[in-house]
Amino acid sequence: MTGVLGALSEAWDEVRVHKSRVVLSLVGVFLAVFAMTSVTAIGQIAAQVQQETAERTGGRPATIAVQAFDPMTGMPPDAEAWDVAVAELTGRYDLTTSATISYGEGLYRMPGGTQRVQTVRVSPSYGELHRKQPVEGRWFREGDRTSLSPALVVNEAFLEALGVPDLSSRPTVMLGGPTPVRATIVGVLREGYGSELVAYRVDRSGGSWGDAGAVDPMQAMYGGPSTLKLWVHPDQVDQVMETVRRDLGLALDGAQVDPYRMDAEGVEETLAVLRLAIRGAGVVVLILGGLGVLNIGLVTVRQRIREIGVRRSFGATSGRVFSAVMLESVCATALAGVAAVGAAVVLVRNLPVERWFSDGIPLADAPGFPVAAAIEGMIAATAVGALAGLLPAIIAVRAKVIDAIRF
Amino acid sequence: MSLLSLSGISREVVLPDGSLLPILTGVDLEIAPGEHVSIVGRSGSGKSTLLNILGLLDNPTAGTYLLDGEPTDHLRARRRSRLRGEVFGFVFQQFNLLPRRTAVENVAAPLLYARGRDFLRRRRTAAEMLDRVGLGARADHVPERLSGGEQQRVAIARALVRAPRVVLADEPTGALDVETGAQVMALLAEATSENGAALITITHDLSVAALASRRYRLDGGRLSPLVEAGSLGAATSDRGTA
Known part of the structure; x- marks a missing residue:
């Protein structure tokens, strides 16, 4: 026990006494671990943004999207029948994360006159499935279905066209059509191209005002053809698609049901390549830093041969000399690792990294500073110290004590 | 029983051309506990090699070296190192203090290799030892700020801090002026005597050698007693050629 304490004490003493040399030798390791940890952390945030x-x-x-139509006419099934079939399906298989979406156009009374705006009718759970994260306000919730004023989530261009700077004034807009109703804007999304206006409304089961503002009288009640979306485990995709095709086909009396997977399957692979590239760059930088430590370690150990000889005269064994020189390197680089990881945490936490990568859209699952990156940084620093200390330690052990002391 | 017993010790080294160069030849020496022995000889006579062998830093090529009656030739490296730390204290001509460490850190350094209580109390023990050599007030000074005499006193305190049974001193006054050298030798003799440790001094200085109870001359690798005035005179003349 005292042997281990002694070796650590000796190593720490060396680091303490030779501060300048140690600091100089560690600049490379500090920068390498700092760069690696920061880049890994920023890379993980970037990957999350990408994802x-x-x-x-x-x-x-x-995500599986499901659409159905009559194979003879190409028309979608009766809306009520579709809703019933979908409700039975999700209830039967306990598909808790499902959503519906349909596209149409709505009439909105804007300051410049009534305007047709692309309107997406979704169920509130669509937000979770598609990570809809408003830059201001909120996404829909189930309570919006029974709200006396229909809730709207619009894009920034819509808000601008309405002449409203933000949601602080609780802005509203009149939905035109046969039964006009005043809708409340509850959230703002950053999406759409240029000045394109986009509005989201709760799906067609959205209460007494559900058909307000619809442009096409044929779609006045329910909007356009609805698509069902299911969020399932990737391993169950084929099984779920087969079940949905069969069950909905039967429930909709011979309608053709087309389920297909719509999430970007390659994203994980792309992100894996990105992460690998980031890691590779970090490793290269770390190796360069390690070579710096090794270089200075080799020069230093030759200058310390006499001291090592003196320590041998005190009774230091070969193992003790080896571990002291090795631990000195490990202690120093571990210290540099702590400092570098700390600096990386401060940097990453204080830079608006998410905003840079995500065009200002807040992340739904914003990653904190990745603990794995911090641990990796520490392990890498310590490993570099061990590797860089190995050669000087071997030289120290092989030094001839008699030559070193020179009586 | 002798503490150290050398019998027929020889040491040869292989030269680059493959030939053998004898350094020590048939050295016989007995050292008893608490004894003060000095060895004089000209440069290249094998004094340092003999000291290295005595201190378990080197091995003889022939002969028997008994430490406390135990043969040392088959000792494993680890055991040799431990014995070196526990039995011997070294005083070097150039002091060999660890640079940038304070006096107390230098004196405590050998206790880094001790165990248990000795290890844990190393700083206090070192401070006490510095007090004994009269340097308590200079405990926090680095060697660069100490005079030669003070540095050698720190080295003596360091050699004695583990209470060794043998102190091996290699030209302990070689880097000091006459007056300081005499003070240092008096201190070394007194401190080892108080500890009951044997003191083996290698020196060119016959006045230093004269302090020992037994004196030897090493010439051409052969050790012989130095007892006669004529021999002392010869050794004195050696100093001029060193």
């Missing part, structure tokens, strides 16, 4: 961006479009892995 959420992809999931905003295609849904989370694995």
Whole structure:
């Protein structure tokens, strides 16, 4: 026990006494671990942004989209029958994360006159499935179905066209059509191209005002053809698609049911390549830092041969000399690792990294500073210290004591 | 029984051309506990090699070296190192203090290799030892800020801090002026005597050698007693050629 304490004490003493040399030798390791840890942390945030961006479009892995139509006419099934069949299906298999979406156009009374705006009718759970994260306000919730004023989530261009700077004034807009109703804007999304206006409403089961504002009288009640979306485990995709095809086909009296996977399956692989590239760059930088430590360690140990000889005269064994020189390197690089990881945490936490990568859209699952990156940084620093200390330690042990002391 | 017993010790080294160079030849020496022995000889006579062998830093090529009656030739490296730390204390001509460490850190350094209580109390023990050599007030000074005499006193305190049974001193006054050298030798003799440790001094200085109870001359690798005035005179003349 005292042997281990002694070796550690000796190593720490060396680090303490030769501060300047140690600091100089550690600049490379500090920068390498700092760069590796920061890049890994930022890379993970970037990867999360990439993933959420992809999931905003295609849904989370694995998202199955289901559409049905009459094979003879190409028309969608009766809306009420479709809703009943979908409700039975999700209830039967306990498909808790499902959503519906349909596209149409709505009439909105804007300051410049009534305007047709692309309107997406979704169930509130669509937000979770597609990571809809408003830049202001909130996404829909189940309570919005029974709200006396229909809830709207619009894009920034819509809000601008309405002449409203933000949601602080609780802005509203009149939905035109046969039964006009005043809708409340509850959230703002950053999406759409240029000045394109986009509005989201709760799906067609959205209460007494459900058909307000619809442009096409044929779709006045329920909007356009609805697509069912299911979020299932990636391993169950084929099984679920087969079950959905069969069950909905039977329930809809011979309608053709087309389930297909719509999330971007390649995203994981792409992100894996990105992560690998980031890691590779970090490792290269770390190796360069380690070579710096090794270089200075080799020069230093030759200058310390006399001291090592003196310590041998005190009774230091070969093992003790080896471990002292090795631990000195490990202690120093571990210290540099702690400092580098700390600096990386401060940097990453204080930089608006998410905003840079995600165009200002807040992340649904914003990653904190990745603990794995911090641990990896520490392990890497210690490992570099061990490797860089190995050669000087061997030289120290092989030094001839008699030559070292020179009586 | 002798503490150290050398019998027929020889040491040869292989030269780059493959030939053998004898350094020590048939050295016989007995050292008893608490004894003070000095060895004089000219440069290249094998004094340092003999000291290295005595201190378990080197092995003889022939002969028997008994430490406390135990043969040392088959000792494993680890055991040799432990014995070296526990039995011997070294005083070097150039002091060999660890640079940038304070006096007390230097004196405590050998206790880093001790165990248990000795290890844990190393700083206090070192401070006490510095007090004994009269340097208590200079405990926090680094060697660079100490005079030569003070540095050698720190080295003596360091050699004695583990209470060794033998102190091996290699030209302990070689880097000091005459007056300081005499003070240092008096201190070394007194401190080892108080500890009951044997003191083996290698020196060119016959006045230093004269302090020992037994004196030897090493010439051409052969050890012989130095007892006559004529021999002392010869050794004195050696100093001029060193």
